[in-house]
Amino acid sequence: MIFYDSANPAPNPRRVRIFAAEKGIALPTENISIMAGEQKSPEFLKINSRGQTPALKLDDGTVISESVAICRYLEAVHPEKPMFGEKPEEIGAIEMWLRRAEMLVMEPVGKLWVHAHPYTAKMPIKRYPEYGESNRARAVEGFSMCNEALADRDYLAGSRFSAADIILFCTIEFAQFVGIDIPQEHKHLLDWHARVSARPSAKA
Numbered sequence: 001m002i003f004y005d006s007a008n009p010a011p012n013p014r015r016v017r018i019f020a021a022e023k024g025i026a027l028p029t030e031n032i033s034i035m036a037g038e039q040k041s042p043e044f045l046k047i048n049s050r051g052q053t054p055a056l057k058l059d060d061g062t063v064i065s066e067s068v069a070i071c072r073y074l075e076a077v078h079p080e081k082p083m084f085g086e087k088p089e090e091i092g093a094i095e096m097w098l099r100r101a102e103m104l105v106m107e108p109v110g111k112l113w114v115h116a117h118p119y120t121a122k123m124p125i126k127r128y129p130e131y132g133e134s135n136r137a138r139a140v141e142g143f144s145m146c147n148e149a150l151a152d153r154d155y156l157a158g159s160r161f162s163a164a165d166i167i168l169f170c171t172i173e174f175a176q177f178v179g180i181d182i183p184q185e186h187k188h189l190l191d192w193h194a195r196v197s198a199r200p201s202a203k204a
Contacts, residue, residue: 105142
């Protein structure tokens, strides 16, 4: 098995690293440099035709890409310390917050990154800077939603740290890199971020 990883600030490979660290899973790793464009090389495109990391190549040659899909595979192989929930209501809550973190926070952060960040100006893609900047407010709205949810709980889906927290944490860390900080008035979200940052897995 080989895990194709990329260094920070890439948020999606980091999701898998944190997930694996929480589960105590050692992943044989090959680093793919996004800065050097290695994810678009002919060699890597044979592994993942989307030209993106992360990807997990199994011993039989099967390749799983997309960070949450990789985490779900790892959960199925290593079910101890479940990160996607045990009871039906917990599973549903975690899935709900996974989707909210992806669609209502990561999506606008990603659009700002692609269309308006100085780094992506160097990339051979069509950019719409005004549209990109318009997503800044949407991302902050997503922060507000999460802040409200954390008013009465330690973690997104309840009292236990879960895959949903990993997704949101990596998204917020990437948002800060892109230039969107957590508003100071969002005390619950700031406290949550401090709790998650203090976990050993956050160093992954």
